[in-house]
Amino acid sequence: MSGTASRSTIAITHVPSPRMQEGQRTYVDRSAVVDFDRAQRQHVRYRQLLSECGAEVRLLDVNANLPDAVFVEDTALVLDEVAVMMPMGTATRRPEPPGIEAELRRHREIQRITLPASIEGGDVVRVGGMLLVGLSSRTNTAGVDRLAEVGRRYGYEVSPVRMRDCLHLKSGCTALPDDRLLVNPAWIEEDDLEGFNLVPVPPDEPWGGDVLTIGEHVCMAVAFPRTAELVAGLGFDVRTIDLSEFAKVEGGVTCMSLVFERT
Numbered sequence: 001m002s003g004t005a006s007r008s009t010i011a012i013t014h015v016p017s018p019r020m021q022e023g024q025r026t027y028v029d030r031s032a033v034v035d036f037d038r039a040q041r042q043h044v045r046y047r048q049l050l051s052e053c054g055a056e057v058r059l060l061d062v063n064a065n066l067p068d069a070v071f072v073e074d075t076a077l078v079l080d081e082v083a084v085m086m087p088m089g090t091a092t093r094r095p096e097p098p099g100i101e102a103e104l105r106r107h108r109e110i111q112r113i114t115l116p117a118s119i120e121g122g123d124v125v126r127v128g129g130m131l132l133v134g135l136s137s138r139t140n141t142a143g144v145d146r147l148a149e150v151g152r153r154y155g156y157e158v159s160p161v162r163m164r165d166c167l168h169l170k171s172g173c174t175a176l177p178d179d180r181l182l183v184n185p186a187w188i189e190e191d192d193l194e195g196f197n198l199v200p201v202p203p204d205e206p207w208g209g210d211v212l213t214i215g216e217h218v219c220m221a222v223a224f225p226r227t228a229e230l231v232a233g234l235g236f237d238v239r240t241i242d243l244s245e246f247a248k249v250e251g252g253v254t255c256m257s258l259v260f261e262r263t
Contacts, residue, residue, distance in 0.1 A: 009214060011055035012103055012258040014063060016043050016070040016246075023067040023249040024090050026137060026167050032248040039245035043070065046256060049241050053214040055259060062099030067092070070246070071255040074120040074138075074168075075100040077131075077147070078260040081154045083108035084147065089118040089138025100258075107262065111150050119143030122168030122255050127175050127196070131158045134169025134188075162189035170254045172201075172209040177216050177236060182227075184209045199234070202226040210252035212259065219253050 017023075021034045047057045063069035075097040077084040083104040088094045101110060113119055123134040124147070131151055133144045141160070148158035165187050166172050172187035180197040183190070184206050190198065201208040201224075208227030212219040218231050222240040232238040243253060 008262045009055040010058060010107065010260055010262055011047075011050040011214075012058045012060065012072060012100070013043075013047055013050070013256060014060045014069050014072040014100075016040055017064050017067050019065065019067040020070065020245075020249055021067070023071075024092065025250050027165065028248065028250045034245050034248050036245075042242055042245055043256070046241060046243070046253075049219060049239055050214065050257060050259075053217040053219065053239065055214055056262075058103065060099070060103060062102070063096050066096055068249075069096060071122075071251055072096075072100060073255045073258055074122050076104060076258060077121050077124050077126075078104065078108060078258055079126070079151075079154060079156065080261065080263065081109070082111050082150070084150055085110060085112045086119050086121055087113055087115045087117060087143070089120050089136075089140075104258075107260070113143060113146045113150070116140075117142035117146040119147060120168065121258070122170045125169055125173055125175055125181070127179050127181070129156050131156050132161050132169065132173070132193070133158055134161050134163045134173070136163055136166075136168055138168065159192070161192040163187055164189075167250050168255070170210055171207065171252065174209060174211045174254060175213060176211070176218065176231065176234065177213050178234075180234075182209050182211055182231065199230070202230065207247075207252065210254055212253045212257070214259060221247070221253055223247070 120138040123139040125132040172184035205224040208224035218236045
């Protein structure tokens with residue numbers, strides 16, 4: 001999303017579940033214990049940050065009994081014309097999208113991708129009219145193909161991206177405000193990003209490629225100071241935030257909100 005954010009930008013968020021400790025984990029140590037009180041405080045600050053960057057923040061609690069409900073981005077892809085509801089890649093998360101759909105219906109026409117296709121919003125990076133889709137443990141080839149069918153109706157091209165050793169494409173590849181891609185080359189197959197201007201993250205900050213763009217603001221976890229310095233050096237307004245409790249359950253700055261423009 002480029003340009004200056006305004007209150008025409010909407011950010012849908014969801015309260016952390018008291019069951020967050022039970023959430024899905026693939027590449028992080030399950031033994032890490034979530035401090036739920038601290039997680040709640042961090043989420044309050046996260047919402048404040050979105051607001052400071054110009055977004056109108058909506059806070060939902062419809063899935064509060066589901067462990068991964070705070071990671072609302074995975075339930076849908078919101079484009080300018082339509083919201084695409086996702087068939088989650090893990091069975092325990094499949095009850096989440098219906099509650100989010102009720103809110104999205106206020107803003108967009110709804111399309112759905114259905115099983116056996118699987119795809120999650122965290123695997124989709126939009127760059128203008130291009131949708132890059134990570135082939136992850138949560139998103140299969142059928143999911144990519146189905147999104148391509150939906151996308152073509154609205155003028156979007158879909159391109160699959162091979163990846164490894166990370167949960168979602170956005171774990172290691174996100175778009176900066178000028179459409180350059182911040183990437184971790186150790187996790188993302190660079191050949192599948194041919195034609196894009198790539199900005200590699202420092203090797204000692206492998207998770208630093210997960211950033212959230214709102215207008216000209218770039219939000220990222222405070223745990224990645226070298227990446228923050230790198231992005232600030234490109235001329236962007238970098239805002240950092242402590243998300244340590246969410247990192248324990250494989251969460252990052254992008255997956256905790258659905259950010260889109262009001263139409």
